Amino acid sequence: MKIQKVKKGILPVLLIAALYGIPFCVKNQYMLRIGVYVCIYSILACSLNLISGVCGQVSMGHAAFYGIGAYASALVAIHFGINWVVCVIAAAIAAGVIGVLIGIPALKLSGGYLVICTVGFGELVRLILLNWVSLTRGPMGLVNIPRPVLFGVTIKSGSQYMVVALTLFLLIYLILHNILNSKYGRNLKAIREDEIAAETMGIHVHREKVIAFAIAAAMAGAAGSLLAHYMLFISPTIFVGDFSTNILSMVVLGGMGFMPGSVIAATLLTVIPETLRGLDKYRMLIYGFLLIGLMLGKNVSWETTALGRWGAGIWGKIRQRRGLKEGDGKV
Amino acid sequence: MLLEVKGMNTFYGNLHAIWDIDIQVEEREVVALIGSNGAGKSTLLKTIAGSIPMERGSMVYDGKSFGPGYGRKASMMVKMGMTLCPEGRHIFPRMTVEENLKMGGYTRKKGELSAGYDRVYSLFDRLKERRSQPAGTLSGGEQQMLAIGRALMSSPRLLMLDEPSLGLSPLLTEKIFELILEIRNQGTTILLVEQNAVSALSVANRGYVLKVGHITGSGTGKELLESQEILDSYLGG
Ligand SMILES: Nc1ncnc2c1ncn2[C@@H]1O[C@H](COP(=O)(O)OP(=O)(O)OP(=O)(O)O)[C@@H](O)[C@H]1O
Numbered sequence: 313m314k315i316q317k318v319k320k321g322i323l324p325v326l327l328i329a330a331l332y333g334i335p336f337c338v339k340n341q342y343m344l345r346i347g348v349y350v351c352i353y354s355i356l357a358c359s360l361n362l363i364s365g366v367c368g369q370v371s372m373g374h375a376a377f378y379g380i381g382a383y384a385s386a387l388v389a390i391h392f393g394i395n396w397v398v399c400v401i402a403a404a405i406a407a408g409v410i411g412v413l414i415g416i417p418a419l420k421l422s423g424g425y426l427v428i429c430t431v432g433f434g435e436l437v438r439l440i441l442l443n444w445v446s447l448t449r450g451p452m453g454l455v456n457i458p459r460p461v462l463f464g465v466t467i468k469s470g471s472q473y474m475v476v477a478l479t480l481f482l483l484i485y486l487i488l489h490n491i492l493n494s495k496y497g498r499n500l501k502a503i504r505e506d507e508i509a510a511e512t513m514g515i516h517v518h519r520e521k522v523i524a525f526a527i528a529a530a531m532a533g534a535a536g537s538l539l540a541h542y543m544l545f546i547s548p549t550i551f552v553g554d555f556s557t558n559i560l561s562m563v564v565l566g567g568m569g570f571m572p573g574s575v576i577a578a579t580l581l582t583v584i585p586e587t588l589r590g591l592d593k594y595r596m597l598i599y600g601f602l603l604i605g606l607m608l609g610k611n612v613s614w615e616t617t618a619l620g621r622w623g624a625g626i627w628g629k630i631r632q633r634r635g636l637k638e639g640d641g642k643v
Numbered sequence: 644m645l646l647e648v649k650g651m652n653t654f655y656g657n658l659h660a661i662w663d664i665d666i667q668v669e670e671r672e673v674v675a676l677i678g679s680n681g682a683g684k685s686t687l688l689k690t691i692a693g694s695i696p697m698e699r700g701s702m703v704y705d706g707k708s709f710g711p712g713y714g715r716k717a718s719m720m721v722k723m724g725m726t727l728c729p730e731g732r733h734i735f736p737r738m739t740v741e742e743n744l745k746m747g748g749y750t751r752k753k754g755e756l757s758a759g760y761d762r763v764y765s766l767f768d769r770l771k772e773r774r775s776q777p778a779g780t781l782s783g784g785e786q787q788m789l790a791i792g793r794a795l796m797s798s799p800r801l802l803m804l805d806e807p808s809l810g811l812s813p814l815l816t817e818k819i820f821e822l823i824l825e826i827r828n829q830g831t832t833i834l835l836v837e838q839n840a841v842s843a844l845s846v847a848n849r850g851y852v853l854k855v856g857h858i859t860g861s862g863t864g865k866e867l868l869e870s871q872e873i874l875d876s877y878l879g880g
Pocket residue numbers: 655658660678679680681682683684685686687730838
């Protein structure tokens with residue numbers, strides 16, 4: 313038993329070590345920049361996955377919380393010159409509190425009505441960021457956002473920032489992982505599976521939804537902070553509805569409710585458009601087709617293809633060797 | 644008296660679904676509620692369970708009184724030992740049988756779960772065989788058993804079953820009614836809604852007849868089975 317547990321623990325440790333290896337081995341600034349974005353988008357996708365994938369409440373306003381976090385963090389840093397760690401916390405709290413305020417009425421709605429409501433909320437936030445000029449400087453955006461200073465070190469280089477982004481991402485991923493395996497996580501899954509049944513079990517359906525929405529919002533807020541202090545400039549054009557759709561695509565592509573999938577999809581959907589840059593005007597066209605292809609491919613049941621059968625056979629043998637029964641550890 | 648409902652009224656917007664309902668349920672009784680489609684049976688159970696608000700009236704459950712309004716929540720009633728097994732199964736399809744049961748024991752402490760599993764598995768041996776199978780792959784009848792078993796996991800004092808025989812073969816229906824008696828004999832009070840009036844009344848101590856939102860008759864199971872009232876209401880006369 314113990315040995316198996318240790319074996320199970322080794323893989324994540326190796327994976328994390330490899331991830332931390334990236335900023336130390338890669339010297340190309342452009343690659344590191346993509347790395348930072350992958351971390352930020354992974355946080356966004358994983359947090360949206362909590363409310364939309366795990367709990368089944370589809371939101372199309374996630375970019376708004378990202379924006380609220382970015383502005384909150386930047387404003388706190390600019391006006392009060394506080395340490396970045398406090399700024400991230402402020403960003404998470406600001407987005408989380410607004411998440412609660414919006415979530416309480418919005419999560420009374422379901423399905424398409426909730427989607428429309430969250431789209432409206434996203435647009436509202438964008439318009440506020442654009443028009444509250446005295447606070448946000450409107451379309452001119454916020455400039456001169458201070459770089460983070462951690463343990464007396466100013467985080468300047470791409471590799472330094474990658475370490476910071478990766479750490480925040482891993483922290484958030486760990487929190488989500490623990491939530492999914494907790495009693496609360498099971499409640500969220502039950503709500504997604506059947507709301508009426510969840511209620512008759514004694515689960516406080518509305519309250520649990522609002523909490524999940526607030527957690528997701530707070531995490532998106534933290535991602536916003538990560539962006540603001542990396543770009544050093546933010547404007548309302550970043551936090552538009554299109555971007556909310558992008559985040560949702562990552563969640564859908566990665567698999568609703570499946571956290572590692574969200575990370576993989578966030579990586580793919582960040583890297584693919586970048587690698588297509590050379591193709592210039594065909595770039596978005598190809599990206600669009602690829603996205604459709606990926607979505608279609610995702611729904612192919614791999615067991616029915618030759619490659620899938622081959623893979624399933626090998627996987628079965630591995631499991632047999634490790635002494636696992638059929639059906640163990642399935643979601 | 645375990646449950647006493649007085650003058651209960653429920654609305655869906657402007658639709659007045661149930662009117663001035665008075666019902667009583669004694670401890671360790673099986674009480675049947677019968678009536679045709681759209682009579683308001685499910686509405687009545689949901690209002691008692693607190694999943695839709697009561698507009699007017701009052702309710703006393705286990706010595707505590709409740710007034711109208713939104714204050715009373717379903718989650719609170721489950722904690723007080725009142726569990727609704729809703730119409731149409733509503734199992735969690737992608738969770739395994741055992742995970743479904745675990746969700747049923749949501750309001751129970753961890754230590755009490757194993758006694759719950761034992762009780763459910765001894766009532767429904769089929770569920771034990773299928774414990775690690777996703778609930779969505781069970782047959783309709785097995786899903787109904789799971790729905791009842793899951794409701795039992797909260798060790799309710801009052802179990803409300805909304806059409807447990809829906810879509811079941813006559814043989815399985817008979818089995819479900821036998822199980823209902825067995826559950827009652829284990830000490831659980833049952834409020835049962837059924838289309839299957841004859842079967843329901845033959846296991847019930849008492850029954851009420853509901854017709855377009857009003858109670859039009861009540862009596863012991865036997866009395867109702869013999870009355871013209873049933874034929875009229877139930878067959879839509
Ligand atoms: N959510 C709702 N919104 C509006 N009207 C509803 C709603 N639910 C039920 N009704 C109406 O209330 C009335 C009573 O419905 P209810 O479901 O309680 O009937 P029932 O006796 O359980 O019928 P059945 O035997 O077919 O299940 C019906 O006329 C129905 O159309």
